Amino acid sequence: MKEMTCSEAIVQALVEQGIGTIFGIPGAQTYPFFDALSKYEDQIKLVVPRHEQGAGYMAYGYANSTGKIGVYCAVPGPGVLNTTAALCTAHNTRVLCIAGQVPSAYLGVGHGMLHELADQLGILRRLTKWSDRINHAAETPAIMANAFKHLTSGRAQPVAIEVPMDILAETAPIQVNFPALPSAAYAPRESAIAQAVTLLREAKHPMIMVGSGATHAGSEIETLAKLIQAPVVSFRGGRGIVSDESPYGFNCAAGYKLYKDVDLTIGIGSRLELPAFRWQEGVAPSKLIRIDIDPTQIVRLRAEVPIVADSKLATSALLKALQKDFVQPPSREEEFKQIKADSWQDIQKVQPQMSYLKIMRDVLPDDGLVVEEISQVGFTSWFGFPVFKPHQLITCGYQANLGHGFQTSIGVKVANPDKVVFSIAGDGGVMFGIQELATAMQFKIGVILLIFNNNAYGNVRRDQINFYDGNIVGSELVNPDFVKLAESFGATAYRSNSYDEFRAHLEQAVIDSTSGPVVIEIPCERGSEASAWEFLQPAGYGQ
Numbered sequence: 001m002k003e004m005t006c007s008e009a010i011v012q013a014l015v016e017q018g019i020g021t022i023f024g025i026p027g028a029q030t031y032p033f034f035d036a037l038s039k040y041e042d043q044i045k046l047v048v049p050r051h052e053q054g055a056g057y058m059a060y061g062y063a064n065s066t067g068k069i070g071v072y073c074a075v076p077g078p079g080v081l082n083t084t085a086a087l088c089t090a091h092n093t094r095v096l097c098i099a100g101q102v103p104s105a106y107l108g109v110g111h112g113m114l115h116e117l118a119d120q121l122g123i124l125r126r127l128t129k130w131s132d133r134i135n136h137a138a139e140t141p142a143i144m145a146n147a148f149k150h151l152t153s154g155r156a157q158p159v160a161i162e163v164p165m166d167i168l169a170e171t172a173p174i175q176v177n178f179p180a181l182p183s184a185a186y187a188p189r190e191s192a193i194a195q196a197v198t199l200l201r202e203a204k205h206p207m208i209m210v211g212s213g214a215t216h217a218g219s220e221i222e223t224l225a226k227l228i229q230a231p232v233v234s235f236r237g238g239r240g241i242v243s244d245e246s247p248y249g250f251n252c253a254a255g256y257k258l259y260k261d262v263d264l265t266i267g268i269g270s271r272l273e274l275p276a277f278r279w280q281e282g283v284a285p286s287k288l289i290r291i292d293i294d295p296t297q298i299v300r301l302r303a304e305v306p307i308v309a310d311s312k313l314a315t316s317a318l319l320k321a322l323q324k325d326f327v328q329p330p331s332r333e334e335e336f337k338q339i340k341a342d343s344w345q346d347i348q349k350v351q352p353q354m355s356y357l358k359i360m361r362d363v364l365p366d367d368g369l370v371v372e373e374i375s376q377v378g379f380t381s382w383f384g385f386p387v388f389k390p391h392q393l394i395t396c397g398y399q400a401n402l403g404h405g406f407q408t409s410i411g412v413k414v415a416n417p418d419k420v421v422f423s424i425a426g427d428g429g430v431m432f433g434i435q436e437l438a439t440a441m442q443f444k445i446g447v448i449l450l451i452f453n454n455n456a457y458g459n460v461r462r463d464q465i466n467f468y469d470g471n472i473v474g475s476e477l478v479n480p481d482f483v484k485l486a487e488s489f490g491a492t493a494y495r496s497n498s499y500d501e502f503r504a505h506l507e508q509a510v511i512d513s514t515s516g517p518v519v520i521e522i523p524c525e526r527g528s529e530a531s532a533w534e535f536l537q538p539a540g541y542g543q
């Protein structure tokens with residue numbers, strides 16, 4: 001036991017858990033925490049954004065691109081609320097929010113204390129897997145141990161703690177080096193594996209669908225795919241689990257070509273958004289085996305064989321059970337390669353996006369990362385940008401929140417300082433977080449920001465033209481000069497007026513980005529982009 005403040009104990013807990021970076025903006029209610037943080041600056045690096053939403057997205061990018069825990073801190077009320085879109089987006093990642101709170105004596109009083117927000121803990125609980133308040137400094141180790149238990153076990157999801165200002169500064173005899181709490185193991189039941197094996201033996205056209213819950217199970221999944229001769233289809237979070245270079249790795253556009261014949265779907269760590277929401281029309285539903293670590297998820301889309309388990313453990317168990325006497329079907333590799341090649345031809349009509357994405361793929365090293373954005377090039381990247389490994393294409397998932405991209409990419413680059421990071425943006429979305437260019441300059445974070453500028457909320461504008469008799473409302477924009485804007489922050493900036501210029505600027509940006517951020521503006525004629533939606537939502541339009 002050692003007498004220390006709650007803030008010091010939180011910081012020590014973070015250090016013990018190997019947290020090396022925290023994102024946040026200090027304020028009155030969190031002064032004691034930032035003061036404690038400064039005493040550990042050689043162990044925990046502080047990155048200070050220019051808006052709290054940036055802190056949330058940066059922690060999200062950090063977590064999503066690594067599978068590790070991303071941490072941010074915000075003052076209560078407006079500070080915490082500024083991070084809530086990011087917290088929603090972090091739905092499938094290990095993000096820890098450390099929230100300030102009004103002094104204990106004012107909790108729930110409604111007197112209007114600085115930054116007071118009624119039932120902040122209730123709000124955080126709705127947005128996270130688990131949240132709690134530290135009500136006394138002595139509780140710090142127990143609450144932090146619980147927070148890390150939830151962060152590291154079961155489904156990867158965000159967690160929050162809030163701490164009243166006086167408690168952050170309060171001292172108590174505290175035991176550091178707290179023990180890890182036991183967490184659920186989620187091994188598959190033998191009976192469920194046996195049922196799954198029965199379905200797998202009967203299946204003529206199985207399809208595996210993977211999501212972000214399977215990013216650590218790639219080699220088992222590819223072995224299973226080869227054994228049962230199934231394509232492995234991913235939409236966003238599952239991209240790269242099986243490489244797009246493998247004949248078994250399918251994006252959503254290529255996967256849809258096989259869908260009508262599928263008689264058995266094996267969903268692994270995925271909400272199955274493609275068959276559930278995007279592919280249904282006119283297609284007979286197949287039987288379903290679902291592997292998911294989240295027991296609450298498994299009841300949402302009922303399967304013939306639900307398996308509540310870790311995706312790696314369950315896939316290994318399936319392999320073991322199948323390897324006894326499973327008769328491997330004839331190879332479909334040539335068929336798969338042909339379907340993928342045909343699909344690749346089909347999607348070439350999504351121009352100019354596919355041409356830009358090709359240049360990006362050519363220039364980006366194989367281990368580089370791309371952060372998408374809700375924009376024409378971003379949507380197209382979901383199927384048009386080949387991905388080789390998990391965590392290499394970072395998306396905002398089903399929140400589809402415009403404006404996350406650049407801010408997220410800063411966290412991605414902080415977590416992957418030696419890798420090249422491209423951040424895709426439209427002129428609309430980038431303005432949600434362009435101020436973080438100051439953060440990237442100050443902390444020398446070498447993200448390469450690509451602004452595809454069509455002077456419009458282009459996706460909305462096209463919808464209005466197509467579905468509202470051409471009545472364009474609120475979707476045309478007047479923008480700043482993005483090159484001058486970037487330069488005013490001190491960043492290197494280019495404007496690419498042709499594909500050749502884009503390639504040359506991108507190659508140069510990879511070199512420039514070793515010392516700081518680089519911005520490339522790519523002017524696009526308003527309304528000139530082909531829609532990517534027929535490949536994302538073939539059964540009907542919508543997001």
Ligand SMILES: Cc1ncc(C[n+]2csc(CCOP(=O)(O)OP(=O)(O)O)c2C)c(N)n1
Pocket residue numbers: 374375376377400401402403425426427428429430452454456457458459460
């Ligand atoms: C938080 C949020 N607000 C609004 C939207 C609705 N929305 C979807 S796409 C879009 C326009 C995107 O414009 P831009 O970033 O310029 O990309 P473009 O489609 O022009 O390539 C808007 C407003 C959204 N998805 N998320």
Ligand SMILES: [Mg+2]
Pocket residue numbers: 426427428452453454455456457458
């Ligand atoms: Mg635009």
